[in-house]
Amino acid sequence: MREIKYISNIDRLDGIPESEKASLKEVTQQYIFRSNNYYLSLIDWTDPSDPIRRLIIPDPKELDDWGYIDPSMEDQYTVLPGLQHKYDSTALLLVSKVCGGICRYCFRKRLFLGRQSDILRDFPAALGYIQSHKEITNVLLTGGDPLMLSTGKLERFIKALFAVDHIRIVRIGTKLLSFNPFRVTRDPSLLEMIKRFNEMGRKIYIVTHFSHVREFTPEAARAVALLQSVGAVLINQCPLIRGVNDNPEQLAELFRALAFAGVPPYYVFQCRPAIGNRTYAVPIEEGYEIFEKAKAMVSGLAKRARFVMSHATGKLEIVGKTEELMFFKYHRAARNEDSGRFLIMVRNPQAYWFDDYEQIVDEYPLAWPQGALGGLDSAVLS
Numbered sequence: 001m002r003e004i005k006y007i008s009n010i011d012r013l014d015g016i017p018e019s020e021k022a023s024l025k026e027v028t029q030q031y032i033f034r035s036n037n038y039y040l041s042l043i044d045w046t047d048p049s050d051p052i053r054r055l056i057i058p059d060p061k062e063l064d065d066w067g068y069i070d071p072s073m074e075d076q077y078t079v080l081p082g083l084q085h086k087y088d089s090t091a092l093l094l095v096s097k098v099c100g101g102i103c104r105y106c107f108r109k110r111l112f113l114g115r116q117s118d119i120l121r122d123f124p125a126a127l128g129y130i131q132s133h134k135e136i137t138n139v140l141l142t143g144g145d146p147l148m149l150s151t152g153k154l155e156r157f158i159k160a161l162f163a164v165d166h167i168r169i170v171r172i173g174t175k176l177l178s179f180n181p182f183r184v185t186r187d188p189s190l191l192e193m194i195k196r197f198n199e200m201g202r203k204i205y206i207v208t209h210f211s212h213v214r215e216f217t218p219e220a221a222r223a224v225a226l227l228q229s230v231g232a233v234l235i236n237q238c239p240l241i242r243g244v245n246d247n248p249e250q251l252a253e254l255f256r257a258l259a260f261a262g263v264p265p266y267y268v269f270q271c272r273p274a275i276g277n278r279t280y281a282v283p284i285e286e287g288y289e290i291f292e293k294a295k296a297m298v299s300g301l302a303k304r305a306r307f308v309m310s311h312a313t314g315k316l317e318i319v320g321k322t323e324e325l326m327f328f329k330y331h332r333a334a335r336n337e338d339s340g341r342f343l344i345m346v347r348n349p350q351a352y353w354f355d356d357y358e359q360i361v362d363e364y365p366l367a368w369p370q371g372a373l374g375g376l377d378s379a380v381l382s
């Protein structure tokens with residue numbers, strides 16, 4: 001592909017019948033559309049259920065009244081504009097307000113709705129905060145998509161962060177390897193920058209966002225290999241999305257492709273209840289079954305992902321279920337005392353979020369108190 005051209009006008013999509021465009025345009029008045037000629041070329045327009053189409057083309061059901069503007073309550077952990085500090089060791093910098101495409105299920109739609117207060121404004125102030133919080137060892141650059149910035153600008157952020165003694169890892173959360181892998185394959189300066197930091201002993205993790213194996217094109221695979229060749233560590237995370245990857249075979253295929261490329265699946269997220277997301281969300285218990293079935297089809301290396309929910313109180317891992325009960329564990333917790341806490345809830349097949357579980361059966365801290373197993377037994381049997 002010679003040139004990447006961004007497309008934000010539904011009228012320019014030849015694969016969509018004219019009769020459908022009016023309703024899609026109505027959606028884009030609320031939630032913008034953005035893609036490019038490369039990503040759109042991956043769509044099989046003869047298949048109305050094509051997963052790539054589902055991921056990027058608006059759906060009239062997005063206008064259903066559902067969800068929250070800030071479902072994980074990121075606002076609560078925003079210590080300065082564009083700087084979030086929820087977990088002790090990790091800080092998030094929202095360095096970009098644009099993405100290579102707009103995922104229809106985006107959980108940060110608020111960034112595209114004109115709410116700019118979440119974007120980094122004063123980097124020196126944010127850096128000062130990070131310098132004074134020695135417990136922070138990791139900084140995640142996110143947004144929006146940090147790879148939408150020029151390499152020069154990205155390097156200024158990373159250089160300043162690595163100049164802080166206690167910052168050992170900078171993560172770049174990006175979907176550009178799916179939306180536009182040419183961002184990597186055509187920019188040698190990006191690779192040289194990562195190599196320089198790697199040689200200094202500072203690791204750059206690239207957190208990719210492949211949601212379906214069809215995004216893993218030969219060009220995407222080349223981008224992955226180039227990044228790995230200069231010492232970047234790649235891991236993948238994606239949400240479980242209705243019509244995109246809500247199928248054990250497809251999810252397993254994605255896990256396999258990632259593992260074969262040396263990109264461990266890291267997290268599979270429960271789709272957040274963000275505004276417009278009703279049509280994309282899969283109930284937690286159904287999602288858990290899909291996830292477990294997918295894992296059963298792949299090797300240990302391909303099933304390293306955890307199925308988690310980025311809840312306001314922490315990252316809750318969905319760890320199991322019985323006929324009547326659901327089991328959750330805080331993989332990361334906003335309050336340190338919740339770390340590892342185990343929660344047993346009465347099942348609710350209609351639950352899309354932790355708050356939909358009303359009845360708590362029991363909860364234990366990580367260090368299980370004496371007799372806790374007895375409590376568990378009786379909870380299971382009751």
Ligand code: SF4
Binds near residue numbers: 098
């Ligand atoms: S890449 Fe991330 S921030 Fe950008 S639209 Fe997709 S989910 Fe939202």
